[in-house]
Amino acid sequence: MVRRVSPSRCGLDKAINEAMSAPRVFHVTKRGVGDIFLSGAQIDVMRNKGGVLDFGPGFYVFTDEKQAFLYCVCRARRELLNIKGTVTEKDIERVLEENVVVTFEATNSLDGFNVRRYIENRVWADKIRECRTEPTKDHNIPFADADIGIMASNEQSIACAQYAKGNVSRTELDEVLMHYDSDDLQIAVHAQPMADCLKTTGYRTLAELSKEHPEWLEEGPLLLRYDPEYGT
Numbered sequence: 001m002v003r004r005v006s007p008s009r010c011g012l013d014k015a016i017n018e019a020m021s022a023p024r025v026f027h028v029t030k031r032g033v034g035d036i037f038l039s040g041a042q043i044d045v046m047r048n049k050g051g052v053l054d055f056g057p058g059f060y061v062f063t064d065e066k067q068a069f070l071y072c073v074c075r076a077r078r079e080l081l082n083i084k085g086t087v088t089e090k091d092i093e094r095v096l097e098e099n100v101v102v103t104f105e106a107t108n109s110l111d112g113f114n115v116r117r118y119i120e121n122r123v124w125a126d127k128i129r130e131c132r133t134e135p136t137k138d139h140n141i142p143f144a145d146a147d148i149g150i151m152a153s154n155e156q157s158i159a160c161a162q163y164a165k166g167n168v169s170r171t172e173l174d175e176v177l178m179h180y181d182s183d184d185l186q187i188a189v190h191a192q193p194m195a196d197c198l199k200t201t202g203y204r205t206l207a208e209l210s211k212e213h214p215e216w217l218e219e220g221p222l223l224l225r226y227d228p229e230y231g232t
Contacts, residue, residue, distance in 0.1 A: 012119055012150070015183060016117050019185045020115065022064075024063075024104060024106075025187065026061060026067075026068035026103055028100075030098055031097065031098050032098075033102075037200040042195075043189075043195040043198060044195075052131075052157075054128055054132065054152050057190065058188035058189050062184075069206070072099050072100070073217060074154075076206055097206075101209060102202075102203040103200065106197050108197045116144035118149030124149050125178050127149070128152050129160060134164075144190060145189070145190060145191035146188060148188075149186070150184060159176040160177075
C-alpha cells in the first residue's frame with residue numbers, strides 16, 4: 001500500500017471556503033449530454049442513483065477548470081484503453097471531441113443551502129468507504145443539499161472495490177483512505193433545488209482545452225500509456 005500524506009486541516013478548510021465562493025463550476029461528461037444541457041434541460045441529481053460514487057447520488061462538479069480538464073483526460077484515457085485491438089488516430093480524435101467540460105453558473109445565491117464539508121480525515125474516509133462499498137444504501141443522513149471534499153484517488157477507489165469483494169481487510173482499506181496527497185475538490189449536489197440554480201453557459205471539448213492550455217498536460221502520449229499502479 002502507498003502511504004499518503006494528508007493535507008493540513010487549515011489548508012483544506014481554506015481551499016473549501018474558496019471553492020464555495022467560486023463564480024462557476026465545471027462538469028465532465030459526453031458531448032451529447034453537453035448539448036442536452038445547452039438546450040435548457042434540467043439537471044437530474046438522482047440520475048446516477050446506485051452508482052459507485054464518492055458521496056453517493058448527485059450532480060458532481062469541480063470548481064477549478066484545470067482540475068475538470070485533468071479528470072476529463074483520465075476518462076478519455078480509460079475509454080481508449082478499453083478499446084479492443086489497435087487504437088487508431090480516428091479513435092483518439094473521436095475521444096477528444098466526444099469528452100467535454102461543461103461550464104455552469106449559479107443563477108441564484110447558494111448561501112442558503114446546507115453544504116456538508118469534509119475537513120477531518122476520518123470523517124471523509126468513513127464517507128468514502130460507506131458510499132463506495134454500499135452504493136445502494138442512503139448515506140445522506142442527516143440530509144445535506146451538497147457535499148464538498150477531496151476526490152478519492154484511483155488507488156482509493158480500487159481499494160474500496162477490493163474491500164467490497166472481500167479481497168482486502170478493513171484495516172488495509174483504512175490505511176489507503178486515511179493517507180492521500182490530493183487537493184482535488186469536488187462538490188456533489190444532492191438537492192434538486194440547488195441543482196436548479198445551475199445553468200450552463202457552454203462547453204469545450206477535450207481537444208479544444210488541450211490546444212488552449214497545453215501547459216495543463218505536458219505529455220499527451222500519457223493518454224495511451226498503461227499505468228500498472230492503477231491497472232487502467
